[in-house]
Amino acid sequence: MLDEPTTMYLKNLFETKLNKAMRLYLDTCSRCGLCVDACHVYASMPETKYTPVGRAEVVRKLFKRYFRLQGKFAPWLGETMTMDDIGMDKAFEAAFSCTGCRRCVGFCPFGIDTQQIMGIAKLLLIGVEKQPQILAMLSDMSIAKGETYTESNDSYLEAIRNLEPQVEALAPKPEGRPTIPVSVPGSDILYVSLSGAHSIIPAAAIMNAAKENWCLSYFEAVNFAAWLGDPKKQSKISDRIVAEAERLGVKEVVVVECGTATRVMKFQSGKHSFKVLSIVELVARYLKEGRISVDPAKFQGRLTYHDPCQLARNGGVIEEPRYIIGKLTKNFVELTPNREDNWCCGGGGGFIALGEHEFRMKSSKVKADQVRAAKADVICTACENCHTQLSELNEYYGLGMRVESLTNMVAHALC
Ligand code: SF4
Numbered sequence: 001m002l003d004e005p006t007t008m009y010l011k012n013l014f015e016t017k018l019n020k021a022m023r024l025y026l027d028t029c030s031r032c033g034l035c036v037d038a039c040h041v042y043a044s045m046p047e048t049k050y051t052p053v054g055r056a057e058v059v060r061k062l063f064k065r066y067f068r069l070q071g072k073f074a075p076w077l078g079e080t081m082t083m084d085d086i087g088m089d090k091a092f093e094a095a096f097s098c099t100g101c102r103r104c105v106g107f108c109p110f111g112i113d114t115q116q117i118m119g120i121a122k123l124l125l126i127g128v129e130k131q132p133q134i135l136a137m138l139s140d141m142s143i144a145k146g147e148t149y150t151e152s153n154d155s156y157l158e159a160i161r162n163l164e165p166q167v168e169a170l171a172p173k174p175e176g177r178p179t180i181p182v183s184v185p186g187s188d189i190l191y192v193s194l195s196g197a198h199s200i201i202p203a204a205a206i207m208n209a210a211k212e213n214w215c216l217s218y219f220e221a222v223n224f225a226a227w228l229g230d231p232k233k234q235s236k237i238s239d240r241i242v243a244e245a246e247r248l249g250v251k252e253v254v255v256v257e258c259g260t261a262t263r264v265m266k267f268q269s270g271k272h273s274f275k276v277l278s279i280v281e282l283v284a285r286y287l288k289e290g291r292i293s294v295d296p297a298k299f300q301g302r303l304t305y306h307d308p309c310q311l312a313r314n315g316g317v318i319e320e321p322r323y324i325i326g327k328l329t330k331n332f333v334e335l336t337p338n339r340e341d342n343w344c345c346g347g348g349g350g351f352i353a354l355g356e357h358e359f360r361m362k363s364s365k366v367k368a369d370q371v372r373a374a375k376a377d378v379i380c381t382a383c384e385n386c387h388t389q390l391s392e393l394n395e396y397y398g399l400g401m402r403v404e405s406l407t408n409m410v411a412h413a414l415c
C-alpha cells in the first residue's frame, strides 16, 4: 500500500495532465470497441489487456477513484482502482505494451487518444520510481551531454573526420568547405543525426551533392524521455538542439530518419526562429528543385515502403517518401493498409531501447503478415527504430527481404 503523502503526490501529478481534452477522453468512452482491432498488439496477441480501451481503462479507473464522486462515495462498485502497487503494476503493463503509434485514435468515433492517456500512466510510474530504468538512464546521459558540452571536443571531431572518405565516395567534396562541417555559425541547415556513422554518411553525401550550406549538430536527435513519458527531461533534451540552432543562426533544423525525434522537434520543442523538417522532406525538396538526381538503374527488384507511425500518421510526412521512391524505381508496391492506416511495426515507444525482443516479435505478427503479403524483395523505411524492428521481424518470421533506409538508398543512387 502507498502511504497518504505518496498518494497525494501522485494525485497531484495526475492532475497536471487533466486538461480539457484529457477529461473528455477519460469521461467519454462508450466501450463501443471500435478501436480494438486497430491495435497491432491485440491483433497479434488477442488479450483484453492489449486493447486500446483495456489500456485506457487502467487510467480511467484511477481517474474515477480520485477525481469523480463515484470513487469518493462508492469505490466498491468495481469501476475504480487505487494507486497501490497493483494499480502501478497494471499501469506499467498498459503503458509499456503500447508503442504510442496512435493507430487506434483514427478508429475511435470520439478521437480518444490512448497514447496521451498512457502519458498519465507513465508520469505516475515516474512518481513512484517504477519507470523503465534504461530509458531514465539514457535520458539522463543525453541531458548530461548538453550540460558538459564544449565546442572543442577533439575526440568527437576526429571521429567525424574519419567518416569523410566514406562521404566522399558517395558524392564529391564541396569546393572550399569541409566534407562534414560541425556546428558552424552562419549555416543554413543544422542536421541532427543519431550516434552511428550510418545516420551521418548518407545525409552528408546528399547535402554535399546539393551544395547545401549545412553543418552537423553536436547532439543526437533521439529523445529517450519522450518514450519515458517525462515532459521535463524531454524539454531539456530538445532544448540542447534549439539552443545550438539559435546560437548558429540556422534557418532550418533537419532531423535524421527518426519518427519520434522529428515529431518532438517539430511539434513539442516550443517556439523558435527556425523551421524543423525531416531529412525525407529535405531530400524530396532537392529532387523537386533539381539540386540532386538519382540513377533509377541503381535499384533492382520489387520495393515496398513502411510508413513510420510518428513520421506519417502523427507527422504528416506521407507523400514525400513516395515522391523519392518514384525517382528510384518503377517497381514499387504499397503495403496494405498504408499511409495513415499503416500497421505499426511494433518497435516504437522505446521498445527497441528496452530490448523486449520476444514481446516485440510476438506483438507484431500482424505486421510480419502484412509485409510478407507485399511479396517485395526490399522494404525501405525512414525511421531508425522501424528499420531495426523490421530487420528483426525479417529474421524472426523468415520474410526473406532486405531492409533499407530511404536516405541510404538515395545516397547510393546519386548521379
Ligand atoms: S497507440 Fe498503438 S499500440 Fe497503443 S493502444 Fe493505440 S493502436 Fe495500440
Ligand code: SF4
Binding pocket: 028, 029, 030, 031, 032, 033, 034, 035, 036, 052, 053, 107, 108, 109, 110, 111, 112
Ligand atoms: S473506439 Fe473510442 S469510444 Fe469506442 S471503446 Fe475504443 S476508445 Fe472507447
